[in-house]
Amino acid sequence: MYYKFSDFTQKLTGSAPLAAYSPQGLRLGVPAESPAMIFATPTKLVSEAQATVEYLGANKVPDFQRLFQASDSIPVHLKRGLPDRLLYRTTMALTLGGALYCLVALYITAQPRNK
Amino acid sequence: MAHQAHAYHMVDPSPWPLTGAISALLMTSGLATWFVYKTTTLLFLGTTLLLLTMFQWWRLIIRESTFQGHHTTPVQKGLRYGMVLFITSEVFFFIGFFWAFYHSSLAPAIELGGLWPPTGITPLDPFEVPLLNTAVPLASGVTVTWAHHSIMEGARKPALQSLTLTVLLGLYFTALQAMEYYEAPFTLADGVYGCTFFVATGFHGLHVIIGTTFSMVCLLPHTHYHFTSNHHFGFDAAAWYWHFVAVVWLFLYISIYWWGS
Numbered sequence: 001m002y003y004k005f006s007d008f009t010q011k012l013t014g015s016a017p018l019a020a021y022s023p024q025g026l027r028l029g030v031p032a033e034s035p036a037m038i039f040a041t042p043t044k045l046v047s048e049a050q051a052t053v054e055y056l057g058a059n060k061v062p063d064f065q066r067l068f069q070a071s072d073s074i075p076v077h078l079k080r081g082l083p084d085r086l087l088y089r090t091t092m093a094l095t096l097g098g099a100l101y102c103l104v105a106l107y108i109t110a111q112p113r114n115k
Numbered sequence: 116m117a118h119q120a121h122a123y124h125m126v127d128p129s130p131w132p133l134t135g136a137i138s139a140l141l142m143t144s145g146l147a148t149w150f151v152y153k154t155t156t157l158l159f160l161g162t163t164l165l166l167l168t169m170f171q172w173w174r175l176i177i178r179e180s181t182f183q184g185h186h187t188t189p190v191q192k193g194l195r196y197g198m199v200l201f202i203t204s205e206v207f208f209f210i211g212f213f214w215a216f217y218h219s220s221l222a223p224a225i226e227l228g229g230l231w232p233p234t235g236i237t238p239l240d241p242f243e244v245p246l247l248n249t250a251v252p253l254a255s256g257v258t259v260t261w262a263h264h265s266i267m268e269g270a271r272k273p274a275l276q277s278l279t280l281t282v283l284l285g286l287y288f289t290a291l292q293a294m295e296y297y298e299a300p301f302t303l304a305d306g307v308y309g310c311t312f313f314v315a316t317g318f319h320g321l322h323v324i325i326g327t328t329f330s331m332v333c334l335l336p337h338t339h340y341h342f343t344s345n346h347h348f349g350f351d352a353a354a355w356y357w358h359f360v361a362v363v364w365l366f367l368y369i370s371i372y373w374w375g376s
Contacts, residue, residue, distance in 0.1 A: 007192060037344070037345070059339075065181075067182070075129065076127060076178050076179060076183070077131070077175050077178075087171060088171070090167070091167045091168070091171065092134070094167070095133065095134045095137045098157075098164060099137050101156075102140060102141050109151060
């Protein structure tokens with residue numbers, strides 16, 4: 001009897017041998033590594049092929065990955081430093097100020113109109 | 116990184132759900148104060164806060180996924196289920212408006228003249244601008260599929276071009292609808308015809324604007340190399356939503372514009 005883990009029911013269910021659960025990465029005839037991620041490569045002419053081709057700026061994702069994975073227990077939304085803090089503080093100020101203003105405005109609108 | 120014995124994403128606390136909730140409060144009470152006192156301060160404040168929340172929350176998701184790698188396969192599966200359930204709920208939202216339309220139009224009341232369109236209403240010709248407005252979402256469905264295949268093949272330039280085309284077509288549709296709204300010979304206040312027409316097409320138009328914005332927001336990560344050929348869920352979600360919006364238009368066109376004229 002072969003089994004697989006059904007994501008939908010979150011239980012073990014019977015299955016065909018080919019669809020059966022096999023330990024992560026252990027598949028017959030398939031290499032253990034996950035397929036290499038293909039970051040987009042620009043289409044290029046044969047005449048202008050170079051060692052590295054840039055299109056609309058270089059790929060900065062690895063740098064960001066290093067920055068955001070630094071273990072310095074700063075929350076993710078503040079991890080970039082000053083610009084994050086400024087934006088967060090502005091948003092929070094608007095949130096709290098706005099909530100107070102809203103409550104005041106609702107209190108005023110709830111007053112009966114004098115005839 | 117986090118030392119966890121499972122592949123799921125235990126999200127760290129962030130302030131954006133709170134700011135989003137407050138922005139909803141400000142927008143709704145802002146609408147009320149605008150209707151009563153004609154002041155737009157609260158409404159403007161609420162909209163600004165909403166935009167700030169959206170920007171920072173989605174930036175956070177990009178940081179958690181692309182930069183920190185939290186979106187493993189089980190997490191992505193959960194996100195997919197979530198998006199599907201959300202779109203399903205939107206389908207039911209529109210079913211309500213179609214129900215209202217068919218309820219009023221299949222057995223027109225005597226007050227309307229016993230016929231549909233009601234007496235005195237000149238409906239829009241379905242073979243003029245509305246037909247163009249049908250070709251546009253169909254074309255944008257093609258361009259978004261083209262964009263998807265380009266991303267999956269790692270072809271950066273075609274992906275960029277087709278995604279931009281999709282956004283342009285979405286904007287074109289909105290512009291055409293806005294013009295139609297302006298030129299229409301009937302208004303929201305024109306009985307049940309005007310009501311069902313404008314509420315159904317109006318909410319659809321709002322969803323077009325949301326879908327166009329979603330696709331526009333996908334352009335930015337794409338130019339910064341965030342999408343890989345087999346992991347680009349943000350784009351998938353945008354594409355699903357866009358197809359849903361196009362299908363709703365097809366139903367709208369056939370029911371309200373064509374059959375209802």
